[in-house]
Amino acid sequence: MTYSIIDDARVILAGHTNGESSLLAMLEEVQGRHRYLPRDVLILISERLDIPLSQVYSVATFYNAFSLEPKGCHRFQVCTGTACHVRGAMQVLDRLETQLGIQAGQTSADLEYTLETVNCLGACALGPVVVANGSYSRHMTASQVDRLLRRIKRDA
Amino acid sequence: MHRLKTPQDLEAWRKVIKQDIDPDRPRLRVCGGTGCRSLGGPQLVDALQRALDGAGQSGQVEVVVTGCQGFCEQGPLVTVAPEEIAYQRVSPENAEAIISETIEAGRVVEELLYADPDNGHRSLRESEIPFYSHQTRRVMVLNGKIDPRRVEDYLASGGYQALSKALVQLEPEGIIEEVIRSGLRGRGGAGFPTGVKWKLCRREPGDIKYVICNADEGDPGAFMDRSLLEANPHSVIEGMIVGARAIGAKEGFIYVRSEYPLAVETLGIALAQARECGLLGRDILGSGFDFDIQLRLGAGAFVCGEETALMASIEGRPGEPRPRPPYPAQSGLWGQPTNINNVKSWASVPLIIANGAEWFAEVGTESSKGTAIFSMVGKINNTGLVEVPMGISLRELVFDVGGGIPGGKAFKAVQIGGPSGGCIPAKHLDTPIDYDSLTNLGAIMGSGGLVITDETTCMVDLARYFMNFVQQESCGQCLPCRWGTQVMLDTLTRICDGQGQPGDIETLERLAKTVKVASLCGLGQTAPNPVLSTLRHFRAEYEAHVYEGRCPAGVCRGLITYEIDPEVCTGCMVCARNCSVGAITGEKKQPHMIDPELCTRCGLCMQVCKFNGVTVH
Numbered sequence: 001m002t003y004s005i006i007d008d009a010r011v012i013l014a015g016h017t018n019g020e021s022s023l024l025a026m027l028e029e030v031q032g033r034h035r036y037l038p039r040d041v042l043i044l045i046s047e048r049l050d051i052p053l054s055q056v057y058s059v060a061t062f063y064n065a066f067s068l069e070p071k072g073c074h075r076f077q078v079c080t081g082t083a084c085h086v087r088g089a090m091q092v093l094d095r096l097e098t099q100l101g102i103q104a105g106q107t108s109a110d111l112e113y114t115l116e117t118v119n120c121l122g123a124c125a126l127g128p129v130v131v132a133n134g135s136y137s138r139h140m141t142a143s144q145v146d147r148l149l150r151r152i153k154r155d156a
Numbered sequence: 157m158h159r160l161k162t163p164q165d166l167e168a169w170r171k172v173i174k175q176d177i178d179p180d181r182p183r184l185r186v187c188g189g190t191g192c193r194s195l196g197g198p199q200l201v202d203a204l205q206r207a208l209d210g211a212g213q214s215g216q217v218e219v220v221v222t223g224c225q226g227f228c229e230q231g232p233l234v235t236v237a238p239e240e241i242a243y244q245r246v247s248p249e250n251a252e253a254i255i256s257e258t259i260e261a262g263r264v265v266e267e268l269l270y271a272d273p274d275n276g277h278r279s280l281r282e283s284e285i286p287f288y289s290h291q292t293r294r295v296m297v298l299n300g301k302i303d304p305r306r307v308e309d310y311l312a313s314g315g316y317q318a319l320s321k322a323l324v325q326l327e328p329e330g331i332i333e334e335v336i337r338s339g340l341r342g343r344g345g346a347g348f349p350t351g352v353k354w355k356l357c358r359r360e361p362g363d364i365k366y367v368i369c370n371a372d373e374g375d376p377g378a379f380m381d382r383s384l385l386e387a388n389p390h391s392v393i394e395g396m397i398v399g400a401r402a403i404g405a406k407e408g409f410i411y412v413r414s415e416y417p418l419a420v421e422t423l424g425i426a427l428a429q430a431r432e433c434g435l436l437g438r439d440i441l442g443s444g445f446d447f448d449i450q451l452r453l454g455a456g457a458f459v460c461g462e463e464t465a466l467m468a469s470i471e472g473r474p475g476e477p478r479p480r481p482p483y484p485a486q487s488g489l490w491g492q493p494t495n496i497n498n499v500k501s502w503a504s505v506p507l508i509i510a511n512g513a514e515w516f517a518e519v520g521t522e523s524s525k526g527t528a529i530f531s532m533v534g535k536i537n538n539t540g541l542v543e544v545p546m547g548i549s550l551r552e553l554v555f556d557v558g559g560g561i562p563g564g565k566a567f568k569a570v571q572i573g574g575p576s577g578g579c580i581p582a583k584h585l586d587t588p589i590d591y592d593s594l595t596n597l598g599a600i601m602g603s604g605g606l607v608i609t610d611e612t613t614c615m616v617d618l619a620r621y622f623m624n625f626v627q628q629e630s631c632g633q634c635l636p637c638r639w640g641t642q643v644m645l646d647t648l649t650r651i652c653d654g655q656g657q658p659g660d661i662e663t664l665e666r667l668a669k670t671v672k673v674a675s676l677c678g679l680g681q682t683a684p685n686p687v688l689s690t691l692r693h694f695r696a697e698y699e700a701h702v703y704e705g706r707c708p709a710g711v712c713r714g715l716i717t718y719e720i721d722p723e724v725c726t727g728c729m730v731c732a733r734n735c736s737v738g739a740i741t742g743e744k745k746q747p748h749m750i751d752p753e754l755c756t757r758c759g760l761c762m763q764v765c766k767f768n769g770v771t772v773h
Contacts (some may be wrong), residue, residue, distance in 0.1 A: 017403035023472035028414065028453055062474035062631075064456030065414055081376035082607045085621050086738065091759050098736050119458065119625070121415060122379030123227030125191050125535035125540060136194030143734060143762040 002091040005034050007042045013048050020049055022058055072114035074109045074152055076100075077131040081120030084127035086140070092128045093117065095142035099149055129155055157307075160434045162442045163320040166311075173308045182217045182259055183237040187300060189224025189386055190379070190418055191230035194433035196247065197221075200232050202680035203248035207255040218723025223387020223422070225300030226541035227287055230270065235282065235300070242282045243268040243399065254396040268328040273537065273559065290557045292519060294527050295503050296543045299387035300736045307429040310390040311735070316435060318509035323443040331402035332358065335505065337513035339525030344370055344461075344498030345573065345602040347524075347591040349675050350505075353495060357403045357485040360493035365405040368489070368496040369397055371412035371419070372466060375574030375626065378605030380529045381499035383541050385412065385419040388503070389426035395505035397440065400447045400488055403495050408449040411466050414456065423451055458575075458629035462677050463496045465631065476631045477677035498603065500529055524590035528604065532558050535565065535610040544589075551585040554608060569693065573602025575622045575629075576682030579615065591685040598689045600682075614711035615694040616701055620648040626679060637680030640671035644687060654714030656702035665691065710772040713757040717747040717773050720761075722747035731761035731770065 012029045015047035023045070030041055037060055046053040060066045078084075078093045097103055100113050107114040123129050126138030130148065137148055160166045186201050187190075201221060203340045205603055208214040225233050230244035236258050243254065246268055257263045260580040269278040270285045279285045294300070302309035310316070322331050336351030357365065368728075369392060373381040385392060398407050427449055430436040452470050459465045460475040467489045469475040488494025504526065508516045517525040525545040530553070531541050537559035544553060550570060554560065561567050576601035581586060584629045587593050591601050609618065628642040644667050647660050668684030675681045691698060707715040720731070727745040739755040742748030750761070750770075762770040 021470065024455060024469060025453065028455055058474050059472070062457065062476075063454075066455060069476065081537070082605070082618075082621070083377045083378075084572070086534045086609055086613050086618070088759070094756075094758055095736070095760070118415060119374065119401065119456075119629075120376035120378070121190070121371075122382045122531075123191050123194050123228075123229070124379060124531060125378055126194055127533070129194075141763050142758060143764050146734075149452040 005030075005038055006044065008033065009044055013045065020051060021049070023049060023056065023124055027056075027063075031066050035075075036067045036069055039068070042089075042111050053094045056087055069107065070111060072111050074112060074133055074156070075114045075116065075131075077116045077118045077121075078104070078123045079119075079123070079127065079129040079131070079134070080117045081122075081124065081127070083120075083124035084129055089128040092130060092140045092145055095145040096149075099145065157429065157432045159432070160441060160624075163324050165315060166320055170311050172743065173312045176326065177312060179554060180238055184217060184219045184254070184259075185222050185235040185237060185300065186219060187223075187225045187231060187233040187381060188221035188418075189226035189228070189231075190416075191224065192233060193418070195207055195231045195234045197380045200246055201230050203251035204234075204531060208259075210252075211255050211260060213255060213259060219257075220303050221305075222300045222302060223304045224383035224458055225387075226296065226383070226540060227285075227538065228541070229537070229539040234268075240281045240283075242270065242279070242285065244248070244270050245540065254625040287542075287557055287559065288539065289545070290552065290560070291542050292527055292545050293543045294507060294519070295391070295529060296384065296387070296541070296664045298391070299383065299541075302388065302390055302500060304387055305395060305425050305428070307390060307433060307435075309740045310311060310388070313478065314510065315390055315506070315607045316394055318506035319394050319397055319435065320441065322401055322509055323441055323445060328402045329507065331398060334513050335402070335508055336606050338516040339520070339523075340501065340504055340508060340516065341591060342571070343500035343504070343529070344499060345576070345600060345604075347601060350497060350501050351495070353485065354399060354403050356483075357493050357495040360486060362493055364407075364492045365403055366489045366492060366532055367403060367408040367468065367495060368463075368470070369396055369408070369410040369499060369502050370463065370496050371410055371416075372454045372461040373413060373416075373499070374461045374602065374629075375576075375603055375605045375743050377531065377533045377571075377607045378574060378603055379531045380541060380604045382413075382416045382419050383531075384499055384529075386422050386502055389423050390430065391503040392499055393426060393430055393436070395502035396449060397436065397447055398505050398509055399495065399497070399502065401445055403493075405495070405587070406433040406446050406448075408447065409489075410449060411452045411460070411470060413456060414453045416482065420451070427451060427767075456495065457631075457738060458625075459631045459677070459679050462679055464677065466496065467494065474631070475750045476633050477679070479676060497736075500604070521588065521590045523592055526591060528601070530606045532606045532608065534571075534607040535561055535613065536608040537562050546590045549586050549588055550580060553589065553606075554585070558608065561610045565612060568609045568611055568613055569615070571607040571609060571618065571686070572605070573600040573685075574605045575676065576600060576685055577602045577605075579609075579618075581693040583610050598685070598692050600685070612709055612711070614652075614707055614709035616648065616707075617652055617689040617698050617709075617711050619687045619690045620645065620652050620769055623683070624684040630679065630683075634674075634676040635682060636671045636674035637676065640675075641668060641680070641683050644671070644684065648687070651698065651701045652707075652712040653713065654701070654712070656707055658702065661691070661700055672738075677731045700721045701748070716757060717772055718750050718755060718757060718759070718761060719753050719773060720748050720750055721769050721771055724767050726767060726769075728766070730764050730766070734760050734764045 128140045234243040341347040465475040465477040484494040545555045623645045725747040732740040
């Protein structure tokens with residue numbers, strides 16, 4: 001699998017011509033396509049930009065959007081922005097953690113589920129918001145988490 | 157698309173576009189902002205299109221997907237032009253009715269009109285709805301009116317007029333003078349006079365200068381910048397070109413959060429269009445002035461909203477701030493003089509140049525000119541985006557525009573300015589909203605996030621929330637921020653868990669002062685503000701946690717218990733079935749009990765009980 005990612009990464013890298021200042025954009029594109037940054041891609045980028053691997057690593061680990069570990073097939077993002085927080089986002093997160101058996105920031109061992117928190121999606125009127133595989137669920141409560149999970153498991 | 161070579165080309169094309177617009181042609185404007193989209197906007201657009209096709213009206217009626225119209229609470233929003241009938245909470249099932257009733261028969265679909273929650277009175281038009289009627293929309297005047305993906309729409313509404321003026325009629329110094337006279341202060345929160353900032357950057361020696369638009373809107377609960385970029389990206393681009401001309405920059409960057417995919421997409425389209433018509437690039441409108449803008453995406457680091465960190469990030473490095481001076485105007489991006497402004501500041505510039513400084517300054521207060529844009533969120537009836545004159549009172553904003561607090565609960569405070577800001581309690585509701593009055597109360601204008609809290613919000617928990625936020629987002633370079641915020645967070649967590657000890661409050665106060673003074677950048681220097689401000693206005697709440705072991709708002713889990721009222725409980729067993737830890741027991745049709753040892757205080761039983769039989773103590 002890694003080999004196809006490497007091939008794809010070569011194509012992505014070729015599209016960036018701003019030298020060192022493209023680093024962030026390169027990482028963003030690889031992350032966006034493959035949902036994580038494999039070690040071999042980081043090495044490839046360091047060679048291509050002629051900068052130390054440590055520098056690539058420092059950028060890759062500084063920003064929240066990047067992950068060095070593969071993510072699960074189903075991705076849950078719980079918005080924990082202030083508006084969602086005062087409307088009970090923590091209870092929603094709690095329920096997801098209990099039901100999925102993983103903590104926020106973790107991926108299940110079978111690579112099925114990833115649970116994340118995001119700082120604010122700017123969809124504050126809908127809060128608490130959970131984004132499951134890119135689709136927004138609004139005004140979430142703990143009991144609606146159960147319904148959402150049932151639906152996702154059924155569709156899978 | 158036209159390639160415009162002179163200001164006359166621009167005006168000629170504008171004329172053609174305007175002539176092509178039939179003001180009487182029916183138009184359905186559907187809000188395509190992030191809020192309405194997640195409420196089913198795209199499905200609604202499809203349904204409307206299908207209904208039009210079915211009625212054979214698709215040639216006559218235009219469906220326009222606009223950017224955020226602001227009233228997110230009532231989305232998805234549809235406005236029927238030219239009558240300007242404002243439909244709200246429209247679902248795809250309503251599409252047929254809108255076409256057959258309103259478009260074909262000219263009748264209003266009553267149930268889709270806004271209904272006043274107090275008296276049920278329905279409003280036909282936006283301008284009759286209190287949420288809109290108390291606003292003064294200037295920067296946001298085109299939000300929801302134009303298709304952000306069509307530069308033609310912006311031009312038809314007078315767009316890029318300011319650019320013509322700035323290139324032909326005004327010298328760079330003249331542009332700066334006009335912006336200074338307008339009294340525009342930085343809308344990113346700090347409130348530094350924008351024109352003065354430009355002047356400083358212009359005065360710096362050097363041929364290479366940069367302008368940057370800071371669209372890294374990281375404050376949780378704030379989405380003004382996102383909405384502007386989604387609804388009217390060309391106003392920001394125009395502002396940047398005018399600014400670049402004034403400062404003498406040839407290159408610009410827009411640094412936008414990657415969490416805003418729609419804004420990124422809209423901006424990308426707008427930049428490409430501007431380039432295609434010659435409004436960006438070489439020799440803009442034949443003036444000899446070259447300028448282009450690159451889009452850069454953030455990667456989920458709050459600290460990148462700080463200007464020196466943002467520039468590091470554009471350079472491809474970790475977003476770590478550095479001490480100032482030197483200020484960006486002296487040594488910014490790649491060591492060159494750089495001017496950074498917020499999205500709303502840039503979007504204000506075309507208005508100032510096109511309408512004049514006097515027009516801009518006629519709204520607002522002595523020291524804070526113009527309008528302020530807020531996103532009002534939290535415990536408020538009308539969640540959404542509002543633009544009001546500077547100097548309006550908080551009371552007007554929360555109760556007239558915002559429609560007050562839902563569920564008959566009591567207003568407690570507004571939290572303004574996000575993790576760097578503070579809260580303002582009920583007794584200061586009549587405070588005018590301007591830079592200086594808010595600072596006097598220990599809050600800040602900030603970028604415009606306004607979180608309303610009610611009696612069920614615990615202020616200690618809210619302070620803990622923000623401290624947790626900044627602690628996670630601290631870049632870790634300087635000790636006061638990295639470690640100081642950690643100790644403050646630990647202390648707050650202990651207090652919320654019911655483990656608070658005498659002296660904790662004083663520790664918080666002492667540490668807050670150190671972190672404020674000793675931190676490297678704005679993030680650390682303002683991180684203690686939410687704690688200091690809640691302590692200032694709600695000290696009794698902290699004391700109740702520490703000394704009485706009580707959370708007055710009933711939020712902090714370590715200090716509350718859930719109980720079932722045996723008088724109310726019908727024994728329906730819904731709560732017992734939902735409890736994930738099996739803490740609820742009881743026979744069918746008999747009152748149930750919660751075992752406080754097993755209970756995790758998740759509150760689910762309270763949510764699912766149909767008889768309000770679960771209470772919190």
